[in-house]
Amino acid sequence: MAYIQMKSIVASEGHPGLVLSLTLRMEAGLPMKRRRASATWSPTSVLAGRDTTSSALTWFFWLVSGQPDVEDRIAREIRAVRASSGSTDAAAFSFDELREMHYLHAAITEAMRLYPPVAMDSHCCQNDDVLPDGTFVGKGWQVTYSAYAMARLEELWGADCEEFRPERWLDEDGVFRPESPFKYPVFHGGPRMCLGKEMAYIQMKSIAACVFERFSFRFVGGEGRPGLVFSVTLRMEGGLPMRVKKRRDSVC
């Protein structure tokens, strides 16, 4: 059963290398717990590429729709990048153009801080160990952390931790300033960190930039925050109904 589920994930998400090695182990009947590679394996590793970017973008579009000033700033940045590179808005954005979009990068990062696609992550301890704060973790124990809860800790993010504030990621020159993955574990941290992080940012930034270059969005799904659905990825209850308007300053 597990084997079939894995294979269907490979087929739909296209991570042949990763899942191939897992399916080979399972087909060969190798005990997952005894092998080095599988000892640190967690189901989340396989599922992390699945629906994570769509989860991130859903919450990002909802957060931005509630703060028109953020949307305007994103649109202004896109126009400025187009102007400085001389490309037309019919063309897809190049890697260099996307790299220049610091505010958009910050806004997506901030949205994932508040609504991490992998809201909770669990790992099984291979050997007795001690966490940096002195907490003992025994062999075979399961350790779970919640990136969702960590985003709401004042001691980590300050009194405004619950606010959507892209500026917290920018230095005084407006350049994106990353945080330690152990404070911002949205892509996990350490040796098993997400391998698709850069690709995920490219996907999310190019989609967001293409869309905000032309359109403006208002959430029409009611007042208050949509419900959270804690599945493997953090989903939004009831989808994301939006009113879409062409931007007045869009030239296409």
Ligand code: HEM
């Ligand atoms: C916003 C998007 C994404 C988020 C938030 C995310 C998050 C994560 C997290 C939290 C893990 C660690 C899972 C664990 O505990 O073992 C992970 C692992 C992984 N992710 Fe992503 N991911 C994203 C997108 C992607 C994409 C697009 C790909 C592939 C193109 C990808 C490929 C992987 C792989 C291969 C691993 C396993 C790494 C390892 O165990 O060595 N991820 N991701």
